[in-house]
Amino acid sequence: MKKLEYDSTPTPLKTSLMMYATRLGVILSNFSIIIMLIYFSSLITILINLVVILLALTVILVSFGFIFLVVPNFIDYLSFGSEFSGYMMEFLNKISPVAIPLTIFFSIAAFILLSFDKYKPHTGRKIISGMVCVGTIVILIVLIMQFKGGGV
Amino acid sequence: MKEVEIKIKNSFIMYPTIEIDGKIRKLKKNEFGSLVYRTTTENDVMDVKIYKFLEINGVGWFFAYMFFYIISIFGILQPKYDRKCIVIDCHYKIKLEEKNDITITLNKISEDNAATTIETSCEYEELSNRYSVDHRAKLKLKIMSIAKIFIAIAMIALLILLVDKVIIGN
Numbered sequence: 267m268k269k270l271e272y273d274s275t276p277t278p279l280k281t282s283l284m285m286y287a288t289r290l291g292v293i294l295s296n297f298s299i300i301i302m303l304i305y306f307s308s309l310i311t312i313l314i315n316l317v318v319i320l321l322a323l324t325v326i327l328v329s330f331g332f333i334f335l336v337v338p339n340f341i342d343y344l345s346f347g348s349e350f351s352g353y354m355m356e357f358l359n360k361i362s363p364v365a366i367p368l369t370i371f372f373s374i375a376a377f378i379l380l381s382f383d384k385y386k387p388h389t390g391r392k393i394i395s396g397m398v399c400v401g402t403i404v405i406l407i408v409l410i411m412q413f414k415g416g417g418v
Numbered sequence: 419m420k421e422v423e424i425k426i427k428n429s430f431i432m433y434p435t436i437e438i439d440g441k442i443r444k445l446k447k448n449e450f451g452s453l454v455y456r457t458t459t460e461n462d463v464m465d466v467k468i469y470k471f472l473e474i475n476g477v478g479w480f481f482a483y484m485f486f487y488i489i490s491i492f493g494i495l496q497p498k499y500d501r502k503c504i505v506i507d508c509h510y511k512i513k514l515e516e517k518n519d520i521t522i523t524l525n526k527i528s529e530d531n532a533a534t535t536i537e538t539s540c541e542y543e544e545l546s547n548r549y550s551v552d553h554r555a556k557l558k559l560k561i562m563s564i565a566k567i568f569i570a571i572a573m574i575a576l577l578i579l580l581v582d583k584v585i586i587g588n
Binding site: 310 | 433434443444469471472473475476477479486489495496498505552
């Protein structure tokens with residue numbers, strides 16, 4: 267294949283800054299999405315645990331309790347999942363005073379930084395950042411209500 | 419006063435910078451996805467430049483690259499750099515009439531074709547119109563991919579040192 271002609275133009279300062287701002291915006295948006303996903307996955311873990319408990323109850327009922335003869339430590343297996351989700355919730359509760367405001371800040375900063383891009387509109391990412399911001403605020407409200415109600 | 423309407427079609431091929439009469443313009447998209455610029459001028463000639471800047475050619479590119487590589491957790495959370503490093507260089511001088519409809523279409527990226535095709539009833543002069551590869555930018559990306567390995571090793575060493583001092587030391 268024939269090589270194309272040599273050409274190299276330095277990018278001006280203003281354009282460089284705009285490109286760097288866009289890149290930082292994408293990185294911050296990715297961070298906020300990941301933190302949000304971790305919070306939602308912890309919610310999913312609780313739901314999965316509920317399903318597992320329901321399944322276990324069904325097994326116990328269907329086998330008329332004979333499952334305990336075959337697997338004597340059947341209950342221990344079940345408690346492992348709930349213990350894990352308990353640890354997860356505890357950890358998330360510990361880090362939430364830092365993680366939640368950080369996520370809100372990241373998503374807002376990402377939205378602002380992505381608006382500087384003159385070339386690409388980044389519409390999808392801006393919408394996702396907005397959704398992450400709203401979702402995190404909802405989590406924050408739930409946690410504040412739990413805290414005020416003396417919940418978990 | 420002369421009325422001018424410039425349409426840029428297929429801009430998604432490159433997302434180029436568009437400079438009209440020496441100023442970088444932010445063009446609006448119409449319902450068909452083309453970029454449109456409308457203006458009135460008293461000048462007889464309009465200068466239209468279409469070009470592409472690469473991020474790797476930016477100011478302080480080495481430090482910027484390293485900074486983003488580290489904060490994005492070894493590049494996992496950052497968008498990829500354009501590895502092809504193809505740039506566009508297109509420059510038209512258009513003699514204006516009373517009403518001017520100018521359509522510039524970006525062609526598919528190819529070494530043989532012209533970068534753009536212009537459709538207008540005005541007289542124009544084509545100063546440059548080509549795609550090219552920025553070999554210097556490609557070389558910079560190669561250098562950075564080597565530097566990335568060293569940075570990763572340094573970061574892992576630092577992490578081991580920290581774990582050793584903080585956790586094992588206590």
